[in-house]
Amino acid sequence: MQLVVARIGRAHGIKGEVTVEVRTDEPELRLAPGAVLATDPASAGPLTIETGRVHSGRLLLRFAGVSDRNAAEALRNTLLIAEVDPEELPEGEDEYYDHQLIDLDVVTEDGTEVGRITEISHLPTQDLFIVERPDGTEVLIPFVEEIVTEIDLAEQKAVIAPPPGLIDDRAEIASARDESGAESGEDTA
Numbered sequence: 001m002q003l004v005v006a007r008i009g010r011a012h013g014i015k016g017e018v019t020v021e022v023r024t025d026e027p028e029l030r031l032a033p034g035a036v037l038a039t040d041p042a043s044a045g046p047l048t049i050e051t052g053r054v055h056s057g058r059l060l061l062r063f064a065g066v067s068d069r070n071a072a073e074a075l076r077n078t079l080l081i082a083e084v085d086p087e088e089l090p091e092g093e094d095e096y097y098d099h100q101l102i103d104l105d106v107v108t109e110d111g112t113e114v115g116r117i118t119e120i121s122h123l124p125t126q127d128l129f130i131v132e133r134p135d136g137t138e139v140l141i142p143f144v145e146e147i148v149t150e151i152d153l154a155e156q157k158a159v160i161a162p163p164p165g166l167i168d169d170r171a172e173i174a175s176a177r178d179e180s181g182a183e184s185g186e187d188t189a
Contacts, residue, residue: 001099002038005030006059006080011072017051017060018072020080023122025095027059030082040079047080096151105157106131106141109149114167115139117158129158139167 005027009019024030033052039045048064066072084097098120106114106129119130120143127143141147141160150159162168 001084002081003084003097003099004040004079005037005082006061008061008075008078008080010076011069012055012060014069015062016066016068016072017062018066018075019058020061022059024082031059031061031080035082038081038083040081044075044078047075094145094151096153100153101129101151101158103156104151104153107157107159108167109159109161114141114160114162141166 003024005024006020006022009021011017012019020031022031031049031052033049035049036046037049039047047066049061050064051062053060063075066075101117101120104117106117108114113134115131115133117129118132118138121128121130121140129141129143129148131139131141133139141162147160147162147166148158149161152159160167
């Protein structure tokens with residue numbers, strides 16, 4: 001199975017290094033020197049990682065055969081793809097690969113069907129499940145312990161405890177109006 005592990009950013013310096021946007025929780029394994037990665041577009045690869053280092057909080061990679069800034073810049077926006085055994089599991093107990101979560105049924109703790117996970121969105125602060133409801137609409141579910149209470153790969157389901165308003169319209173709306181109905185900012189004197 002192929003997984004996208006990074007996207008190449010801009011060139012760094014003049015010796016062929018590039019910045020990368022890491023898209024794996026295991027960069028030390030997937031983006032290590034010697035790793036051979038497929039690419040999208042395929043015409044850019046395969047690429048063999050020659051060196052890697054962290055500079056100012058960003059991962060910099062150099063690939064075999066890419067020795068100057070122009071060659072590095074030509075790789076910009078290329079996706080790096082690793083071949084992963086579909087049976088391989090992440091090291092952490094509560095960690096999952098995206099392909100394990102896609103197509104799981106999402107249900108509430110009382111068994112109410114919410115929908116099916118169609119995509120995982122990786123944001124800087126947290127991951128989101130994009131869930132397609134039976135009526136074709138989508139709902140975003142934050143992949144946090146307080147909301148996603150259980151992932152059962154054997155049963156192919158994710159159990160959630162949604163707060164009011166996440167999947168329905170039961171949210172309590174705070175209002176800027178006072179009890180008399182006057183909007184704040186109006187002169188009532």
